[in-house]
Amino acid sequence: MDSVYVYCEIEGTTVKDVSLELLTKGRKLANTLGVKLECVIAGAGLDGVEKQVLPFGVDKVHIFDAPGLFPYTSNPHTSILVNLFKEEDPQICLMGATVIGRDLGPRVSSALFSGLTADCTELEIGDFDMTCGLDADKKPIVKHFENKLYQIRPAFGGNIVATIVNPEHRPQMATVREGVMKKEVLDPNYKGEVVRHDVAKYVPAAEYVVKVLDRHVEQAKHNLKGAPIVVAGGYGVGSKENFDMLFELAKELHAEVGASRAAVDAGFVDHDRQIGQTGVTVRPKVYIACGISGQIQHIAGMQDSGIIISINSDPNAPINSIADYVINGTVEEVLPKMIKYYKQNTK
Amino acid sequence: MALKIVVLAKQVPDTRNVGPDAMTPEGTVNRAALPAVFNPEDLNALEQALRLKDQFPGSTISVVTMGLPKSAEVIRESLFRGADFGYVVTDRCLGGADTLATSYTLSQAIRKIGDYDIILGGRQAIDGDTAQVGPQIAEKLGLTQVTYAEEIISLDEKARKVVIKRHIDGGVETVEAPLPLVVTVNGSAAPCRPRNAKRVMKYKNATVPAERPAEKADEIAARNAAKPYLNINQWGAADIDADLNQVGKAGSPTNVKAVKNIVFKAKESRVMTGSDADVEGLIVELLNDKIIG
Structure with a gap:
């Protein structure tokens, strides 16, 4: 209930930097809100994977470990998040604005009828007053919401910066590009709960519909992100x-x-x-x-x-x-x- | 076997060429200053559709767009290049839609078209760059999806399977997916073929009813009776059995809290020329300060 969730992307059995960056941001948002930070890792052969994420201050790690969950395909990962979120009702879910995050996020938001903002450059917590029509005296009716996620992104050819809020639907979802948030270990010995879920309970066999026939991932040819x-x-x-x-x-x-x-x-x-x-x-x-x-x-x-x-x-x-x-x-x-x-x- | 192909297209303001007049003094977008164009990646999707049509004779391509009546322009452009049918979903109540409401509206239009084997669209539109509508439509129609597609490599009509090469972070993969399917196509995929001159002649006067001037409506109706292909389908919310709580502003979970013009935190810049003396002076200064070197 009410937690901040981060969907952790993996390559092989390694959690990607973009996800660790989001854990750092997610920890701060969770502190502001006074709630737990939880994360989801789905893949195959994930023994001990929690060690990669706990130091970033994760209170609960949800692991889904089964053949067929790596390499990523859309439907099984969607089923995991949709079914888990129906049980857990998180208030925020963050993902990398990667090929995977941008494939998965919209499917999940569509299934749960929640708002999703792509490619955010800042995330903050704040209040929101929403005008919903006029009352009998033609005065605006204003609904007040507290502690909502401000999803901030440049828009429209970069001429403006828009702050997006989705106050009435859960989870509030946002994707963020790699390198936008800073990755910082909170405590190498941070203690969090680890739950290994029964994947079959969340993913019906019929969801494994796409077969990855061939896959090439190359190490980046350059280190633009880290260059001085x-x-x-x-x-x-x-x-x-x-x-x-x-x-x-x-x-x-x-x-x-x-x-x-x-x-x-x-x-x-x-x-x-x-x-x-x-x-x-x-x-x-x-x-x-x-x-x-x-x-x-x-x-x-x-x-x-x-x-x-x-x-x-x-x-x-x-x-x-x-x-x-x-x-x-x-x-x-x-x-x-x-x-x-x-x-x-x-x- | 002939395929039923649906292509999703969007008319977008050309945000690639934004001039200083793109914003009004009040800080809102001056849409009038931006030319409307066929969303570039939707053209890549159309090309993949046309290749399937070439490969499977008798296939039909239906192009669907949501927008103002003038967005029928993207339908005409598609007809010029080889598409068969066009649908413009336009209605006042559809305005203010975010990606979720848009995907609902388009998925209802696709349901109304009914029979489809493959639905193709651009990966994302240049006015929002969200890449959300394709996957959201797939989810709403209960279909799987292949995003970031580079090329449809093969389609096996008997096994109802398609093999697609797609981009992933730092690489490529080849996947096999079942039909029916939603595919979103990258801008790096094959560019769309040019207009066909004969088709331009045939379809240049194709319109949706809302585009036709009232005083010429009868004349156009009479002409189109003999040439029904000049009628581009125009659908409102009622035509696609849309739940009004799921379209437009009402169906959009996201709200824009604030929009502001960018004000850079201006620094005190040191301005210099490109002369030898200035450039050498800067290099020496940066070296002395150990900023470079």
Whole structure:
């Protein structure tokens, strides 16, 4: 009853970082609300998996361990959450805004008739006054709700930030991208209850309808999330060839290359380098934005960077307002000089 | 065997090209300043549907959209490219819908169409980027789903199974799923074929009733009597037997508490030019401060 739940995603038998980040956030929300933090882990061969999550302050770990639950398929995992939530009636459920979370979350919300907000960049607890029509004197009727989950996300092309609340339905569901929340171990010896459920009770055999014939997961080719310096390019870089300059500067600085969505959509770089609300969130020591105008979705994914350097031919680019250093110039003009003078001054 | 294919399409404001006039001074979205376009990933879904139709002659493609009457434009675009039938679900009471209410409305429309083997849609729409409506429809229709699809590799009509390549985090997988099925297609899938000139000639005057000017209604009705394919189906909430508590604002659990324009916490920036002296000065300063190097 009333708990905060996190659906923990696994690869093999390892709980993913995005889920551990959400456990840290979930612990804080649960503390604010004065309730328990619980989590669900579903997969195969999960002996001892609770050790990975308990240190994040989980009060109760629900384990569903059966062949057929890994690799993930939609229906069995939906059945687990829907049936468990019918019993437990949690007030909040958080998931990664990953392929799995974005496949599973909407199914669960549809089955339970609950609200779900995708790709949140902040989560808070607060009160909500909802106007529901007018009374006889034409005054608005206001319903007051306390301690609801504010689901905050950029919306509409990143021009606005919307705070979404679903006050009347449970659980309040939200997905969050990897890297948006910070992962912090609460107590390595945190004591929580571990429940190993009878999977057959929750998942009818008929739900195993999709067969995974073949599956390739590669280790990430780069470590954008953890890089101390990021050189990121936007549409203003101009071409795939021009991105080579970013890679060259990144090589010199031992940095990683990132990109805005516009640069990814234009085909300048691979999708996995996208920084922002619908990509990776980064917090490097130095962020060098090359030809990035700075739509809110992008800023959402890099605003916590230490030093921000913006190279832009448009002196009024929005990103310049959050930059520590603004270089008015084109990427073609400035980057070769940066490479040259870095080399000259480090020899 | 011929397949009954349903494609879900949405007309969306083109948020990819947002200009400074996209917001009104009051901080609301200035929809008039944004061109309306066919949601890009729905076009990828249409292409997968057209490939199935090529492969299984006699198959039919029904395109369903929910929106204002002018969203019939996406139906016409689909007809130009090879779709057979179009349905525009439009009604005042459907406004203000979140993804859950939208999925209910579309699932009712699909039920009304009735016979379907596969339902295809884009992974997500660019005005919301939620990717929720496809899976929510699948759940409501009691079907399974394959999201993030890259390609329908094969479809076995006798065994009623389909093999699909899809994206997962950090990789790809190939899955086999039973028909009927909901599939949401990625933007990286094959792009949609262009319009067919003959079909453009045939369907360019196809409309829903709500698009027709009142003074020309009789004239159009007379013309369409001889050319029934120029009538795009227009359905209201009653036509799809919708429960009014599950559509529009009433059927939406999510509420927007606040919307605000972004105000960046402006820093005091140091502004410089791209001259050699300025760039070298910055590099040396960052090196001296041990920020880089």
